[in-house]
Amino acid sequence: MRLDAYLNDEIDDLTRSQIQKLIKDENILVNGQPVAKTGYKVVSGDKISVTIPEEQPIEAVAQNIPLDVVYEDQDVLVVNKPQGMVVHPAAGHPDKTLVNAILYHCQINDDDVIRPGIVHRIDKDTSGLLMVAKNNLAKQSLMEQLKEKSNLREYLAIVHGNFKEKTGKINAPLGRSKVDRKKQAVVENGRHAVTHFEVLKQFENYSLLKLKLETGRTHQIRVHMQYIGHPVAGDPLYGPKNTLKGNGQFLHAKTLGFEHPRTHEWMEFSVEPPKIFLDTLKQLRTEH
Numbered sequence: 001m002r003l004d005a006y007l008n009d010e011i012d013d014l015t016r017s018q019i020q021k022l023i024k025d026e027n028i029l030v031n032g033q034p035v036a037k038t039g040y041k042v043v044s045g046d047k048i049s050v051t052i053p054e055e056q057p058i059e060a061v062a063q064n065i066p067l068d069v070v071y072e073d074q075d076v077l078v079v080n081k082p083q084g085m086v087v088h089p090a091a092g093h094p095d096k097t098l099v100n101a102i103l104y105h106c107q108i109n110d111d112d113v114i115r116p117g118i119v120h121r122i123d124k125d126t127s128g129l130l131m132v133a134k135n136n137l138a139k140q141s142l143m144e145q146l147k148e149k150s151n152l153r154e155y156l157a158i159v160h161g162n163f164k165e166k167t168g169k170i171n172a173p174l175g176r177s178k179v180d181r182k183k184q185a186v187v188e189n190g191r192h193a194v195t196h197f198e199v200l201k202q203f204e205n206y207s208l209l210k211l212k213l214e215t216g217r218t219h220q221i222r223v224h225m226q227y228i229g230h231p232v233a234g235d236p237l238y239g240p241k242n243t244l245k246g247n248g249q250f251l252h253a254k255t256l257g258f259e260h261p262r263t264h265e266w267m268e269f270s271v272e273p274p275k276i277f278l279d280t281l282k283q284l285r286t287e288h
Contacts, residue, residue: 003030003040007050008181014052015181027051058089059113065101070129070269075261076142077106077117077132080271083247087121087130089114102132109135119143120153120216125236125248127274128155129256141261146216152257155211155221156200156273158250158280159230160240162207163199170195170224174217183237184219186227193217195224203284206233206244210254221251233280246276 004023008016019028019038026034029049030042042048068080081087081098088099102108102117110116110133117132119142133139145151173190177183194214201208207230211221222238225231231239235249244250257268272278 001042002038003028003035003042003048004038006042007048011050022050022052025053027053058091058094060089060097060099060103060116061095062103063095063100064104065096067098067101067105069105070271071267072106075134075138077102077134078256078269079130079132081122081127081130081253083125083127083274083276086124087115088118098130106134108132110139120146122253123219123222123249123251126155126251126253127277128253129269129271130253131256131258133261138261142258145258149214150259152255152268153213153216153253154255155213156252156254156277157209157211157221157225158233158244158277158284159207159209159225160205160233160243161230162202162205163230165199167198168196168228170197170228172224172227174220174223184217184223186223191215191217193220193224195221201285204287206284208281222249244280246280247274250277250280252277 004016004019007019022028023035023038027050030040031047068082069077070080071078079098086093086097089095089097099116099118108117117134117139119131119133119139122128122130131142133142171194172186174184174193175187175190177185192215196212196214198210199207200210213220222232222235226238232249232251233239233244234246239249252273254273255268255270257266260267
């Protein structure tokens, strides 16, 4: 068995690409010696040592990046995140994130240096609405609402295939895939995850859905739709190769609702999907 494949099975916290980099940087030794290539075949009796270097600390800094502000007051900020933008700094994406743009735009009073103000996320190639807490009062309130499922998060998605039913509920626990560590999957004893969907329009090989999140797990909609045989169109991770061409998955966080942390007034916002989403819908209608 290849060394990188063997270690990928043995070490849960590392992806195969991270393991390959550790081998290349001579942080993985076999019998006390670095190996010449990642394809080294392990044999019975090999002694393998893995050294994981200390990560360089990441800290979000203000950057002058355009920000689409939908609503703002002293406590909360609602923004429309474009496709292709990561929400907060992380390994591989140290800057040019939504957080960097927010810090330039306004002051966030939060001790979290990497995710200041962030209470929920959407994937890099998913567009749409996010609520941001500008202080501790707002952060505590918004996080509590997420926990109690009292807020509203509705998405639009173009998915593969057609449906017999008009509405549905997917209740399937999610966790890290045992086959590919970069993916999430429906797994036994995973974290509780529920997605509701409504079919808005059907085309020849695709459908337009409205989806409502009851829980907010990593990649939840994308994994749940794949699980029921209707992967999100354009999804590079969970969809088929023969799919609609775009800038990643056709998934848009259209509507966001929450109780204001200070006034307790119900607030609700909606934004249209990006141009490529609308143009693709127009094309599907023409072809239908």
